Amino acid sequence: MEQSKLVERLEGYRRRNSANHCYVNRDLYRLFYSRDLYIIAYNSVKSNDGAETSGADGTSLHGFCEEWITELISSMRDESYQPQPNRTTMIPKKNGKMRKLSFPNGKDKLVQEAIRLILECIYEPTFSNLSYGFRPKRSTQGAIAEAETWKGTIWFIEGDISACFDEIDHRILETILLERINDERFIRLINKILKAGYFDLQHTLQRTKTGNAQGSCCSPILCNIYLDKLDSFIENIIKTDTIGVYRRQNSDYAKARYQYRKAVSNGSDTNSIKQLKCAMGNLPSSDRYDPNFRRVRYVRYADDCAPRRRVQATRIVA
Numbered sequence: 001m002e003q004s005k006l007v008e009r010l011e012g013y014r015r016r017n018s019a020n021h022c023y024v025n026r027d028l029y030r031l032f033y034s035r036d037l038y039i040i041a042y043n044s045v046k047s048n049d050g051a052e053t054s055g056a057d058g059t060s061l062h063g064f065c066e067e068w069i070t071e072l073i074s075s076m077r078d079e080s081y082q083p084q085p086n087r088t089t090m091i092p093k094k095n096g097k098m099r100k101l102s103f104p105n106g107k108d109k110l111v112q113e114a115i116r117l118i119l120e121c122i123y124e125p126t127f128s129n130l131s132y133g134f135r136p137k138r139s140t141q142g143a144i145a146e147a148e149t150w151k152g153t154i155w156f157i158e159g160d161i162s163a164c165f166d167e168i169d170h171r172i173l174e175t176i177l178l179e180r181i182n183d184e185r186f187i188r189l190i191n192k193i194l195k196a197g198y199f200d201l202q203h204t205l206q207r208t209k210t211g212n213a214q215g216s217c218c219s220p221i222l223c224n225i226y227l228d229k230l231d232s233f234i235e236n237i238i239k240t241d242t243i244g245v246y247r248r249q250n251s252d253y254a255k256a257r258y259q260y261r262k263a264v265s266n267g268s269d270t271n272s273i274k275q276l277k278c279a280m281g282n283l284p285s286s287d288r289y290d291p292n293f294r295r296v297r298y299v300r301y302a303d304d305c306a307p308r309r310r311v312q313a314t315r316i317v318a
Contacts, residue, residue: 045061054105160304
């Protein structure tokens with residue numbers, strides 16, 4: 001399969017999923033029989049940070065060659081492909097805690113990136129516009145810019161899903177994938193990646209029953225697929241809990257404005273008028289606590305999210 005044909009096939013999946021957000025995708029696994037898929041995957045990740053980092057067996061993308069592709073295609077055809085356990089290390093986070101980072105070997109990186117390319121064609125067209133983490137042409141700056149448009153905000157609730165990558169339930173993730181993917185071999189391949197395990201700092205093999213290894217090429221999009229259910233849930237809250245067109249007028253502001261206008265009309269002294277105008281300017285013109293006006297805002301970057309109102313945030317957590 002020529003690269004142009006493969007790219008067109010991948011774009012075909014993207015178009016169909018853009019047109020129909022409930023489209024069920026089939027015959028994905030056969031894409032792994034194409035040499036071009038691995039070449040595209042290699043070109044996609046070869047310049048990334050960590051591309052040359054070796055896995056537990058000492059191999060990295062530096063060893064990429066035609067022989068690798070031949071071996072991978074052969075193992076994909078009879079489903080004998082088995083990803084190797086990852087090498088892991090601990091790196092410090094900004095909050096002083098430590099984060100586990102995984103390093104797959106060279107061949108596994110190729111397969112993981114190929115999976116990511118396919119999943120991106122399926123899910124990227126349907127992800128929430130309020131999700132900014134690990135997505136093309138989206139960033140933390142975009143998430144911040146979104147939050148800065150929230151005028152008149154009273155409550156900000158920051159949510160950080162504790163150990164999100166480590167606690168992803170494989171069965172739930174598989175159930176979510178099966179809603180849009182009807183290809184048992186492709187689902188089995190993803191499960192192999194998830195359950196590959198890792199060598200801890202004592203070089204002891206640890207099997208993974210839950211979690212999504214940070215450092216895997218496909219882990220960010222799998223996390224977004226998992227958390228897209230959260231995005232949809234909150235978007236439904238936004239639709240049902242948005243009420244009112246305008247906030248009612250602040251009664252204290254109305255009184256201050258009346259006194260100011262009366263002073264102007266009666267020709268009061270300049271200092272009195274200035275004081276009344278200043279007092280009026282220090283008050284909000286609308287009632288921020290109007291029960292008949294409600295707006296819910298939300299933005300998510302990876303496993304960090306920010307619902308805007310306290311009541312709605314409480315409902316989300318519950």
